[in-house]
Amino acid sequence: MAKKAIVLSHxxxxxxxxxxxxxxxxxxxxxxxxxxxxxxxxxxxxxINLTIYEGERVGILGLNGAGKSTLLKVIAGVxxxxxxxxxKHGKIAPLLELGAGFDKQYTGSENIYLYGAMLGYKKxxxxxxxxxxxxxxxxxxxxxxxxKNYSSGMRSRLGFSxxxxxxxxxxxxxxxLSVGDAKFRRKSExxxxxxxxxxVTVLFVSHSLEQVKRICNKAMIxxxxxxxxxxxxxxxxxxxxxxxxxxxDELPRRAKKNRKKKKTGREx
Amino acid sequence: xxKYIESFINYRFLLWELVKKGIKLKYRRSYLGIIWSxxxxxxxxxxxxxxxxxxxxxxxxxxPVYILCGRLLYSFFSTSTKAALTSIRKNSAMIKKxxxxxxxxxxxxxxxxxxxxxxxxxxxxxxxxxxxxKPSVYLFQALLALVLILMLSTGCGFILATLGVFFRDMEYxxxxxxxxxxxxxxxxxxxxxxxxSGFYWILKFNPLYCIIDIMxxxxxxxxxxxxxxxxALCFSxxxxxxxxxxxxxxxxxxxxxI
Numbered sequence: 410m411a412k413k414a415i416v417l418s419h420x421x422x423x424x425x426x427x428x429x430x431x432x433x434x435x436x437x438x439x440x441x442x443x444x445x446x447x448x449x450x451x452x453x454x455x456x457i458n459l460t461i462y463e464g465e466r467v468g469i470l471g472l473n474g475a476g477k478s479t480l481l482k483v484i485a486g487v488x489x490x491x492x493x494x495x496x497k498h499g500k501i502a503p504l505l506e507l508g509a510g511f512d513k514q515y516t517g518s519e520n521i522y523l524y525g526a527m528l529g530y531k532k533x534x535x536x537x538x539x540x541x542x543x544x545x546x547x548x549x550x551x552x553x554x555x556x557k558n559y560s561s562g563m564r565s566r567l568g569f570s571x572x573x574x575x576x577x578x579x580x581x582x583x584x585x586l587s588v589g590d591a592k593f594r595r596k597s598e599x600x601x602x603x604x605x606x607x608x609v610t611v612l613f614v615s616h617s618l619e620q621v622k623r624i625c626n627k628a629m630i631x632x633x634x635x636x637x638x639x640x641x642x643x644x645x646x647x648x649x650x651x652x653x654x655x656x657x658d659e660l661p662r663r664a665k666k667n668r669k670k671k672k673t674g675r676e677x
Numbered sequence: 678x679x680k681y682i683e684s685f686i687n688y689r690f691l692l693w694e695l696v697k698k699g700i701k702l703k704y705r706r707s708y709l710g711i712i713w714s715x716x717x718x719x720x721x722x723x724x725x726x727x728x729x730x731x732x733x734x735x736x737x738x739x740x741p742v743y744i745l746c747g748r749l750l751y752s753f754f755s756t757s758t759k760a761a762l763t764s765i766r767k768n769s770a771m772i773k774k775x776x777x778x779x780x781x782x783x784x785x786x787x788x789x790x791x792x793x794x795x796x797x798x799x800x801x802x803x804x805x806x807x808x809x810x811k812p813s814v815y816l817f818q819a820l821l822a823l824v825l826i827l828m829l830s831t832g833c834g835f836i837l838a839t840l841g842v843f844f845r846d847m848e849y850x851x852x853x854x855x856x857x858x859x860x861x862x863x864x865x866x867x868x869x870x871x872x873x874s875g876f877y878w879i880l881k882f883n884p885l886y887c888i889i890d891i892m893x894x895x896x897x898x899x900x901x902x903x904x905x906x907x908x909a910l911c912f913s914x915x916x917x918x919x920x921x922x923x924x925x926x927x928x929x930x931x932x933x934x935i
Contacts, residue, residue, distance in 0.1 A: 424933060434846040486776035489929040503775060510771040514702055523698060526691035527775045 411462040414498055414579055414610040415484060420457040421492035422479055422634075423450055453479040454490070455634045461627075463498075463578075466611040468621035468642065470649045471631035472656065477614045480631065481505060481581050484612065499578025499610070502528070507568030513557035517548055517567055520556055524571050538574045545600075546570035547593070562590065569597055573604070580604060582613045622646055684778055692781050692788070699760070699789030714797045718749055722804070729865040739897070742805050746896055747864035747889045749801060750822070753794035754830050754885055755855050760786035761834030762841040762851055769935035779928050780921075783838040787831050795823075805896060813898035821901075822892040825909050829884055832916025835924045842931050862886045881905075884912040 453476045461467055469477045482488045484495060485503040510527060511520045521542055525535040543552050546567045556564060582601070601624075605611065615621050621628060621642070628645040630637040630652065637652075638645050685692075704710045725748065726741045737743075764786040765772070765779060772779060841847045861883045863871070868886075871877050880886045887905035894901040 434844045434850070437844065482773075487773060488932060505774050510774040512698060512702075514705065515698065519698075519701075523694050526688075526694040527771060527777055529687065529691075532690050 411464060412498065413460055413496070414463045414465070415459075415461040415612075416496035417457050417459045417484070417493065418496075419493035420454055420480075420483060420490045420495065421452060422454040422476075422483060422488060423452050423491040425450060453634050454483065457493070457636050459629070459636065459639060461610060461612075463610055464608045465627050466605065466613065466625040468625035468628040469612060469614045469631060470618070470621065470628055470645070472653075474633075475631040476634040477631055478505075478583060479634075481583050481612060481614060485581055497579065500529075500575070501579045501581060502572050502575060502577035503581045504569065504572050505581065505583045507565040507572070511556045511564060511568070514555055516555050517546075517552040517559070518543070520567065521571055524568070528572065528575070530575065534575075542567075542570045542574050545574075545596075562593075566593055573597075573600055576604070576607065577609060579610045580612070582611065582615075584615055618646060618649065688778060688781055691777065692785055695781060695785035696789040696792065699785060700792060703789075703793065711793075711796070714793045715800050718745065718752070718797050719800050719804075721748060722800075725865050733866060735867070739805075739808050739810060742801070742808055742810060742896060743893065744865050745801050745804055746892045747862055749794065749797060750826055750889050750892060751859055751862050751864055751885065753790060753826060754833075755859070757787045757790035757794075757830040758833050758837055759848075759851065759855075760790055761830075762837040762847060764834075764838055765842050765931055766935055772932060772935065779931060780835070780924060783834055783924070784831070787827070787834045791827055791830070801896070810896065811898070815898045815900065816895050818891055818895035818901050821906065822888050822895060825888045825891070825906075825913055826885075828913035828917060829888065829909070832913055832918075832920045835920025836916060839920070839923045839927050842927070842934050858883070858885060862889055864889070881908075884909045 457480065469480065471477050479488065481503075482505065483490050484497070485501060485505065486495075486497075487503075487505075510524060512523060515523060518539075521539060522532075522535055526532075543549075546552075546563075546569075548563060548567060551559070551563065556567075559567070580601070601611075605624075611625070613621065613625055625642050627640065628642045628649070629639040630645060630649050632652070638648055700711075704713055707713060709716065722741050722745045725744045729744070730736060730740055761783045764782045768782045771777070772782075837847060837851060861879050862885055863880055868877070868880055868890075871880060887902075887909040890905050891901045891909070
C-alpha cells in the first residue's frame, strides 16, 4: 500500500470579517467601550477530511471563492487552520503566486539567495544550482537588474525556476502553469511532468478543466468551503461539469436573491 | 523549546540573508554607502556639540565623547525598534506566500541595525582617541552595555512588532514616545542638572539611560553603577519574556491582519 503524503483531518478555517475594519487604536477603544466590535464569521473551509497518498496528483476544482487557495495555503503552512490538523510527510515546494515574495529593490541574483533561503534551501545548495536557475529562467543579463524593473512574466519565470530547482516530495501548484509566454509555459509544464515521473505528490489548482484532466489522476470539488467530491479524475470531472452547468442555470435567480439578502464581503 | 531551537538552526541562513538585505538596502543608491553609518553620527555629534556646548556653556574637551555615547546608543534603540515595529507589515508579501517562522523578520530588523550600530562605534573610538581619552580596564564594561542594549531593543522590538500588526497607529505613537525617551536619556545635558530638581527618578527608571550611563563609565574609565546594571538587566529580560510570549501567542493571527 502506498504511503500517506498528506492527511487532513477536520480542517476548518474561519475568518473574522469585521463589518468595518478596525485597525486604529482609537477606533478599537471606542468600539470596545461601546461593545460594538462584532465580527462577521466566515468559514472559508469547513470540516475537510482527506488523505492523499504518495504519487497522487490531485486537481482541486471549484468556483471562485470555494476555498481552493485557502486550502493550499493551509497545506503549505501559511495559514494555521482554526480547527483540525494537517499532517505532512516530506518536503513541500509551494508554488503560490510566483515571484510575489521577491524584494523589488534587490537584483535577480540577490533574490535567488533570499527566496531560496525562504524556501529552506541551504547556501551551498543555492551556490551549486545558481547557474541552473539562471539558465532555466532565461533572464540572461537581466539577472543583475533590480526586480522592480522586471516584467511580470520575467518575475514569474524566476520564481518558477527557483521553486522547482529542488526535488520536492509534495508540489503545490496554484495556477502557476500559466506563467510566461507560450514557450516558457511548455517548458515549465515539461519540468513539472518530469517531476511526476519521479513520484512526486501534486496538488494542483486551475480553472482549466482541460489542464487538470491532462495533469491529474485524482480530483476534488470544493464548494463553499466544503468537500463535495473526491475520487478519480474520470469520475469527478463529469460531476464538476454538471455542477457548473447547474450553476449557470440558477445564476439569474441567485443574483436576485443576493441583492435582497445584502450579502457581506467574502474572502477576497 | 527544542522545536524552536531546531527551527532556529534550520533558518539561520535565512536570518543572515534578511540581515544582509537590511544592511544592503539601507545604503543602496547613496554615493557614500556604508560610510554614512560613520559620517552621520559624526556630523550629528558636531552639531550637538556646537549647539549644546554653547547654550549650556559646556566647554569640556571631552564633551563630544559624552554626547556620542548617548546618541549612538539612543539612535540604535530608536532605529531598531522602529524597524521591528514595521517588520511584519513590510514583509507581508512574503508571509502570505511561504511559511517561515515570523520572528525571523522582527529579529533580523533588530540585528541588521545592530551591525550598523557596531560599525558606527568606530567613530566613538576615533573621537575618544583624538580627544585624548586613555582606555582603561573599565572599558570591558562596554561589552555589558552592548549586550544590554541589544537585549532591550529585541524585547521592545517584539512587543512593538505584535502591537504594530494590530494597530497601525503604533508607528506614530512610538515615534512620539521615542522623542520623549530621547529627552529622558540625558544625551546632551549632564544628569547632575536634574539631580537637584527632583526629577532624577526619571533617569533612574529609564533603562536606556542606565545603559548609556554604563557605556559612559566604560569610556571615561570609572566603575559602573551596579544598581543601574541590575535594573537594566532585569528590565531587558522582562521585555524579552513579555515580547516573545505575546508574539508567539498572537503570531498565527498576523496573517489575517496584514
